[in-house]
Amino acid sequence: MESFNRICLMLFLFLKLSNQSDPRLFQRKVANYPAMDVVGPKPKPEWITAYEQEKAAGRIPNIPPAIKLGPGSIKYPSGVNPLDPNVCSWTMGCKSPHDINDAPDGMMGISFDDGPQGGAVELLRFLKSVNQTATHFMIGSRILGNPKDFQAALTQGDHIAVHTWSHPLMSTLSDQAVLGEIGWTLQIIFDLSGGRLPAYWRPPYGDADNRVRAIAKKVFGLQTVIWNHDTNDWCVTSQDTNTCGNAGPANQAAVTSEIKGFAASSKSPGLIILEHEITVHSVRAFSDSWSTIKAAGWDTRPIPSLFNHPWYQNAIGAFDNPIKLNSVLNATSYINDQLTRPTKDLTSDVIASTSNSSLSQNSTNSPQSRAQSGMSRKEFKSGQFFLVFMIISLFSQI
Numbered sequence: 099m100e101s102f103n104r105i106c107l108m109l110f111l112f113l114k115l116s117n118q119s120d121p122r123l124f125q126r127k128v129a130n131y132p133a134m135d136v137v138g139p140k141p142k143p144e145w146i147t148a149y150e151q152e153k154a155a156g157r158i159p160n161i162p163p164a165i166k167l168g169p170g171s172i173k174y175p176s177g178v179n180p181l182d183p184n185v186c187s188w189t190m191g192c193k194s195p196h197d198i199n200d201a202p203d204g205m206m207g208i209s210f211d212d213g214p215q216g217g218a219v220e221l222l223r224f225l226k227s228v229n230q231t232a233t234h235f236m237i238g239s240r241i242l243g244n245p246k247d248f249q250a251a252l253t254q255g256d257h258i259a260v261h262t263w264s265h266p267l268m269s270t271l272s273d274q275a276v277l278g279e280i281g282w283t284l285q286i287i288f289d290l291s292g293g294r295l296p297a298y299w300r301p302p303y304g305d306a307d308n309r310v311r312a313i314a315k316k317v318f319g320l321q322t323v324i325w326n327h328d329t330n331d332w333c334v335t336s337q338d339t340n341t342c343g344n345a346g347p348a349n350q351a352a353v354t355s356e357i358k359g360f361a362a363s364s365k366s367p368g369l370i371i372l373e374h375e376i377t378v379h380s381v382r383a384f385s386d387s388w389s390t391i392k393a394a395g396w397d398t399r400p401i402p403s404l405f406n407h408p409w410y411q412n413a414i415g416a417f418d419n420p421i422k423l424n425s426v427l428n429a430t431s432y433i434n435d436q437l438t439r440p441t442k443d444l445t446s447d448v449i450a451s452t453s454n455s456s457l458s459q460n461s462t463n464s465p466q467s468r469a470q471s472g473m474s475r476k477e478f479k480s481g482q483f484f485l486v487f488m489i490i491s492l493f494s495q496i
């Protein structure tokens with residue numbers, strides 16, 4: 099009986115220690131992340147190695163960092179033309195054909211930046227009430243400070259994307275600082291989402307050039323997303339007053355009428371409106387516009403769903419088990435062909451395919467071997483239930 103008690107205790111400890119969603123585990127992990135809002139945090143060595151390979155292969159252009167003039171304002175060193183297609187600074191007026199700026203005709207991309215912050219809870223409540231999912235371009239430091247609201251967005255089935263660690267003007271940073279800003283935001287999302295690797299990012303202020311775009315895409319596999327309409331809703335404070343002086347909307351009501359105006363405009367191209375979940379007022383401007391948006395017939399979707407693209411690099415939608423990855427580096431070469439296959443549950447599909455003897459035995463980096471070596475969260479949970487069931491069964495026999 100005593101040894102049985104010991105086995106039960108060990109099983110109990112195993113279950114406790116292996117529970118990935120235990121918030122105490124996250125509190126211990128916090129020390130692994132950079133300090134909140136530090137600009138250009140030091141990247142992990144493996145990200146530097148991946149970057150150096152891309153750089154040596156000529157896939158990351160030699161564009162000098164821009165110089166910061168003020169909030170949202172930059173200039174480039176003399177001799178650099180920011181409108182040259184090989185530089186293509188969005189802030190200076192160049193639209194890259196590689197960015198997502200517009201939605202397809204008739205569609206409206208639903209996205210919110212800078213979360214999880216003051217308006218996050220109300221936003222999720224509203225989205226749920228109208229059965230709508232959205233893309234949340236989240237700031238790594240805000241996730242670190244507010245992991246509960248991050249989890250709530252994930253649990254509700256919303257789409258999570260990257261909005262950097264400290265919200266800087268990315269084109270003004272060194273290559274290493276760009277690596278740190280994107281890498282750490284990916285890392286915290288990856289860690290807290292059961293291993294989902296984001297596929298989309300939005301540069302703060304839209305500030306990207308071809309150097310920044312290339313680091314995001316080639317090192318981390320991220321697609322750059324901008325917008326084609328701007329509410330300037332961030333100008334509205336939590337007291338519903340304007341913080342931008344003469345520029346921007348006076349208050350929530352002004353943002354609402356602006357969004358309604360966008361909704362009444364042409365359906366070609368489709369809309370991607372820059373909106374924020376900073377305060378309840380920016381969120382209410384959206385919710386107050388909702389009936390107008392729907393009455394105008396807009397097809398409203400999270401950003402990747404506008405193009406029927408997967409939400410993550412290793413999962414198609416919110417509730418698919420992600421293919422297990424060992425890092426946040428660009429996973430395209432490992433999983434691209436898996437993502438294009440018509441399957442809902444990637445992990446189970448990949449595991450099923452490994453029973454096929456035609457697969458290579460020594461491919462240690464293939465998605466098959468990665469998926470095979472890892473246990474998905476859902477499988478892990480069901481394993482826990484099985485162990486609990488076994489313990490109860492043993493007790494009932496004693």
Ligand SMILES: [Zn+2]
Binds near residue numbers: 211212261302303
């Ligand atoms: Zn932002």
